[in-house]
Amino acid sequence: MDVIKTVSAMRTARARLKEPVGFVPTMGFLHEGHLSLMRRARAENASVVASIFVNPTQFGPSEDLERYPRDLKRDLALLTDEGVDVVFAPETAEMYPDSFATWVTVGKIAERLEGAARPGHFRGVATVCVKLFGIIRPAYAYFGQKDAQQALVIRRVTADLNLNIKIVTLPIVRAPDGLALSSRNAYLNAEERRAATILSRALHLTKEKWSAGERRAEALRRSVSNLIKTEPLAQIDYVSIADNETLAELDMLDAPALVSLAVYFGKTRLIDNLVLG
Numbered sequence: 044m045d046v047i048k049t050v051s052a053m054r055t056a057r058a059r060l061k062e063p064v065g066f067v068p069t070m071g072f073l074h075e076g077h078l079s080l081m082r083r084a085r086a087e088n089a090s091v092v093a094s095i096f097v098n099p100t101q102f103g104p105s106e107d108l109e110r111y112p113r114d115l116k117r118d119l120a121l122l123t124d125e126g127v128d129v130v131f132a133p134e135t136a137e138m139y140p141d142s143f144a145t146w147v148t149v150g151k152i153a154e155r156l157e158g159a160a161r162p163g164h165f166r167g168v169a170t171v172c173v174k175l176f177g178i179i180r181p182a183y184a185y186f187g188q189k190d191a192q193q194a195l196v197i198r199r200v201t202a203d204l205n206l207n208i209k210i211v212t213l214p215i216v217r218a219p220d221g222l223a224l225s226s227r228n229a230y231l232n233a234e235e236r237r238a239a240t241i242l243s244r245a246l247h248l249t250k251e252k253w254s255a256g257e258r259r260a261e262a263l264r265r266s267v268s269n270l271i272k273t274e275p276l277a278q279i280d281y282v283s284i285a286d287n288e289t290l291a292e293l294d295m296l297d298a299p300a301l302v303s304l305a306v307y308f309g310k311t312r313l314i315d316n317l318v319l320g
Contacts (some may be wrong), residue, residue: 044119044122044123044127044128044129044130045128045129045130046119046129046130047129047130047131047132047139048132048133048134049133049137050131050133050137050178051111051223053129053131053133053178054152054178054241054306055107055180056129057092057178057179057180059130060089060090060092060128060129060225061089061090061235062089062090062181062182063088063089063090063181063182063183064088064089064090064091064092064179064180064181064182064183065083065085065087065088065090065091065092065141065181065182065184065185066084066091066092066093066094066175066181066183066184066185067080067081067084067091067092067093067094067184067185068093068094068096068171068172068175068184068186069093069094069095069096069126069238070095070097070098070111070226071095071096071097071112071113071114071115071118071226072111072112072113072114072118072226072229073117073118073121073122074216074224074228075186075216075224075225076187076215076216076223076225078121078125079187079213079216080124080185080186080187080213081093081122081126081127081185082125082192083185083208083211083213084156084183084185085125085126085127086181087183087211088183090128090129091126091127091128091129092127092128092129092130092131092179092181093127093129093130093131094130094131094132094133094175094179095115095118095120095131096131096132096133096138096171096175097111097113097209098138098167098168098171099135099139099167099170100137100139100166100167100170101163101165101166101167101171102126102137102164102167103161103162103163103164106161107227107230112226112227112229112230113224115132121218123193126290129314131175131178131179133290137176138171141188145165145170145201146166146170147166147169147170147173147200148166148169149165149166149169149196149199149200149203150199151289151290151291152192152195152196152199152289152290153165153166153169153196153199155190155192155283155285155290155291156192156283156290156303156305157192157193157282157305157314158192159281160280160281160305165192165193165196168193168196168197169178169196169197169200172184172197172200173200173204173206174203176206176208181208182207182208182209183208183210184197184209184210184211184212185209185210185211185212186210186211186212186213187212187213187214187216188212188213188214188215188217188316188318189215189216189218189223189225189315189316190315191212191301191303191316191318192290192297192303194210194212195288195290197210198210199207213312215315215316216269217243220243221239221240221242221244221247222236222239222240222243223242223243223313223314224316225314227311227312227313228285228311228313230309230310230311231308231309231311232309234276235276235308235309235311238274238275238276238277239306239308239313241270241271241273241274241277241306242271242304242313242315243315244270244315245270245271245303245304246267246315246316246317248266248267248270249263249266249267249284249302249318249319250316250317252266253296253319253320255284258295258297259294259295260284260293260294260295260296260300261294263284263296264282264283264284267282267302267304268282268299271304276308276309277306277307277308278306278307278308279304279306279307280305280306280312281288281303281304281305282303282304282306283301283302283303283304284296284300284301285300285301285303286298286299286300287299287300287301287318287320296319296320299319299320300318300319300320301316301317301318302316302317302318302319303315303316304316
């Protein structure tokens with residue numbers, strides 16, 4: 044497995060890769076969710092490239108850029124075991140030199156939910172993904188459903204900019220107790236980790252009510268919020284039930300809907316979601 048730090052070296056390595064190329068962008072500190080993307084990419088492509096880059100432009104001024112968990116040595120060992128061909132792991136200055144001045148902004152789909160809670164977040168996500176797509180030129184790019192809005196934003200970007208890349212979104216990987224795997228789970232202490240299982244339980248409750256015939260979005264939002272509020276360590280940022288394509292909030296569920304949550308446990312903000320219909 045080649046580990047590459049510069050754009051020029053990555054382009055040289057890319058020219059030698061067999062087609063098609065599958066690409067998995069990550070910020071590192073890999074877990075089983077990431078590895079499921081690597082395996083799917085390995086199964087569907089002649090070559091697999093992964094990136095490890097903690098992208099500073101998607102973090103807000105008061106967010107966790109400096110303390111975001113990092114363990115490059117461990118990550119590279121895991122990627123070697125998964126048969127990844129090339130890892131692109133640039134430094135910040137390689138991706139954003141002093142002269143950098145171009146940004147990718149997306150419309151309303153990026154202004155809602157995470158976009159509203161974290162201003163500028165999706166400008167950073169869209170920009171770095173377009174840069175990585177241009178450097179690596181994959182046929183397929185793999186994302187996890189846990190970051191559902193991110194996957195929708197990147198689909199919008201690739202469609203609007205006519206990028207010849209198929210975006211593949213794979214299901215959330217969960218711990219045995221239901222908590223969605225996330226690099227930020229490492230921040231949780233034992234009590235917060237226990238409390239965080241309320242997220243998957245709240246989503247399960249929503250699915251049960253929907254399966255029983257409830258289609259009023261506000262009733263479902265209220266039941267989710269009420270359950271989460273029974274956990275003293277949980278502080279709700281948002282509970283959303285929105286159209287699964289536009290992310291516009293719904294009144295009635297007469298089309299596929301994305302149920303998404305953002306909740307704080309101490310200083311750690313976790314997200315989770317499921318699709319109904």
